[in-house]
Amino acid sequence: MTDEHSAQLWEAFRGGEARALAALFEAYYEALYHYGLKLTGDEELVKDCIQNLFQKLWRRRAGLRAVQVVKAYLFKALRRHLGDETKLLRQHRYLLPTYSDSFEVTYSHEEFLIAQQGDAEQSARLLAALNQLSKRQREALYLKFFDGFAYERIAEVMALNTQSVRNLTFNALQTLRKVMALVILCLLTG
Amino acid sequence: MGRPNHLAALLCPLPTPYATYSTDDFLADESFQAFALDHDPAASQFWRAWVAQHPAKQVEFDEAVALLQLLASSQQPALPQALKQAETAKLWDALHAAPASPRPVLRVGRRARRWTGAAAATLALGLAGLGLWQRTTVAPAWISYATKTGEHRELTLPDGSRVTLNTNSVLKLATTWQPGHAREVWLTGEAFFRVQHTAPARLTAVATAPANVKFTVHAGPLDVAVLGTQFDVLNRAGRTNVVLQSGQVQLRHQLAGRTEELLLKPGEMAEFLPAAPTAPLAKRPVNAPLYAAWTSGHLDFDDTPMAEVITLLEDAYGLHITLRTPAVRQQKLSGSVPNQDLDVLLNTLAKSLDTKAHRTGSQVVFD
Numbered sequence: 242m243t244d245e246h247s248a249q250l251w252e253a254f255r256g257g258e259a260r261a262l263a264a265l266f267e268a269y270y271e272a273l274y275h276y277g278l279k280l281t282g283d284e285e286l287v288k289d290c291i292q293n294l295f296q297k298l299w300r301r302r303a304g305l306r307a308v309q310v311v312k313a314y315l316f317k318a319l320r321r322h323l324g325d326e327t328k329l330l331r332q333h334r335y336l337l338p339t340y341s342d343s344f345e346v347t348y349s350h351e352e353f354l355i356a357q358q359g360d361a362e363q364s365a366r367l368l369a370a371l372n373q374l375s376k377r378q379r380e381a382l383y384l385k386f387f388d389g390f391a392y393e394r395i396a397e398v399m400a401l402n403t404q405s406v407r408n409l410t411f412n413a414l415q416t417l418r419k420v421m422a423l424v425i426l427c428l429l430t431g
Numbered sequence: 432m433g434r435p436n437h438l439a440a441l442l443c444p445l446p447t448p449y450a451t452y453s454t455d456d457f458l459a460d461e462s463f464q465a466f467a468l469d470h471d472p473a474a475s476q477f478w479r480a481w482v483a484q485h486p487a488k489q490v491e492f493d494e495a496v497a498l499l500q501l502l503a504s505s506q507q508p509a510l511p512q513a514l515k516q517a518e519t520a521k522l523w524d525a526l527h528a529a530p531a532s533p534r535p536v537l538r539v540g541r542r543a544r545r546w547t548g549a550a551a552a553t554l555a556l557g558l559a560g561l562g563l564w565q566r567t568t569v570a571p572a573w574i575s576y577a578t579k580t581g582e583h584r585e586l587t588l589p590d591g592s593r594v595t596l597n598t599n600s601v602l603k604l605a606t607t608w609q610p611g612h613a614r615e616v617w618l619t620g621e622a623f624f625r626v627q628h629t630a631p632a633r634l635t636a637v638a639t640a641p642a643n644v645k646f647t648v649h650a651g652p653l654d655v656a657v658l659g660t661q662f663d664v665l666n667r668a669g670r671t672n673v674v675l676q677s678g679q680v681q682l683r684h685q686l687a688g689r690t691e692e693l694l695l696k697p698g699e700m701a702e703f704l705p706a707a708p709t710a711p712l713a714k715r716p717v718n719a720p721l722y723a724a725w726t727s728g729h730l731d732f733d734d735t736p737m738a739e740v741i742t743l744l745e746d747a748y749g750l751h752i753t754l755r756t757p758a759v760r761q762q763k764l765s766g767s768v769p770n771q772d773l774d775v776l777l778n779t780l781a782k783s784l785d786t787k788a789h790r791t792g793s794q795v796v797f798d
Contacts, residue, residue, distance in 0.1 A: 242589065242607070243587070243589065243591065245587040246587065246588070246589050249574075249586070249587070250574070250606065253574060258574070259523075259526040259527065260572040260573065260574070260606065261572075261574060261606065262522075262526065263519065263522060263523055263526070263572055264572045264574075264606035264607060266518075266519060266522055267515070267519055267572075267607065268607065270510070270515050270518065270519070271510045271515065274510060274514075275510070288514075288518060291518070292518065292521060292522060292525075295522050296522065296525045296526075299525070299526050348505075363501070367501060367502075382502070385464075386502050386503055386505075387505070389470070391461060392461065407459065410459055411455060411458075411459040414455060414458040414459055414498070415455045415458070417498065417502070418454060418455060418458065418494070418498055421498060421501070
């Protein structure tokens, strides 16, 4: 779905068209689900949060502003909802409430089957390299390479400024490059 | 000159930061990423040309491409359709529930009562079998765009095609378009279309193209099918017209017992008159740009014979025009006339012809 089309659906939804909201839900559900799962690893929590988010958007539609990039808006809103929920969960279990920005973005083995060669060694190295990054770096890379967001949108989603996102991404890619240096050499000469 | 700025920079060697880029700089550059991941043809063109001009950077360049492609080669496990459908149905119900009951899904204690995926799916299937699961799929989501009197609206359709909707018009389409499926819209009123050509480039004949690459406008009794082109469709009470600006259009007209087909070429107009519904579709040459002029808010004349203008007014506005001075018909007009208000348009035309216009309903007389 193009940004323009989703922006039009957003306008229609704000004007009271339930079907427009349902269409946005269908278009972005998979991406939101995977992102939520990345952040929390808790499927029930993610499903509930996405439901609550959209139902709340519907109830509060009169007070919403126009949105240019709906996907980024939804990601940011989901992230905030998940943060609130995990804080509540932790409080309820009498644990020390931790800083809600401590989402643990994890990459799994299944996601990195290298299409060309199915080289388990390469994917294992990439995974290991990714796990050397900080949580924020991993999240920024996820938003860039799995969801195709531009740096400004990633900043919007993660509630950071754009320069911080650029730095995060630069450093993350640099670390990956250094760790993967041997692997890449094989790709170029193999 | 039509060359992208990047190429211009290559030809007039101004210092760009790229020549001093390290691999890490390439990796983090969004335009470079778009090239490496094949997301932007303009970026691909630029960077391929750039590296050919800077062979010293080949190593860093290739290293960056390799890593980016490795990162992007990951796959997400596909989401089970049943899950998405169930969640969509849940939302749909909530959107239509009585406003007094906004019950958020269970928060606390949720972890204790987990349905495993299998149990929930079995339950859903069981209910479906009982016919209780009426709204598993949301009814085909349609979206309508409507304009009021005096309003124009620019729309972009899911395939990137652009539509300008004229006053008092309605355009209806399904909210999601699947790539590789036929594109369809329904029009009442008037709209100018700039349709994206999504078929393979070698397909240029709309008549023989397969259904799934065509774009079709349903305009009352006519179906207008194109591959990728610019055309105006008018479907108002009293008449349905199609005027082709560029490309090809295939018209289909359902008559009792058979379908009539007509191909239009640029500069032709096809007309359907409800007064003679079984008559074959007629086509005639017209000054096509005049018929799209409403999109700009003014009519531009360039030595245009008044006869053509009269035809346009009769076609577009359903007027019947009489000239008391027949010589006026031969007059040529040049210049620009605002066309958002019919009477203003008529009076401005009359003034440039050094005469007066009188309108009663759809009857217009020029002195």
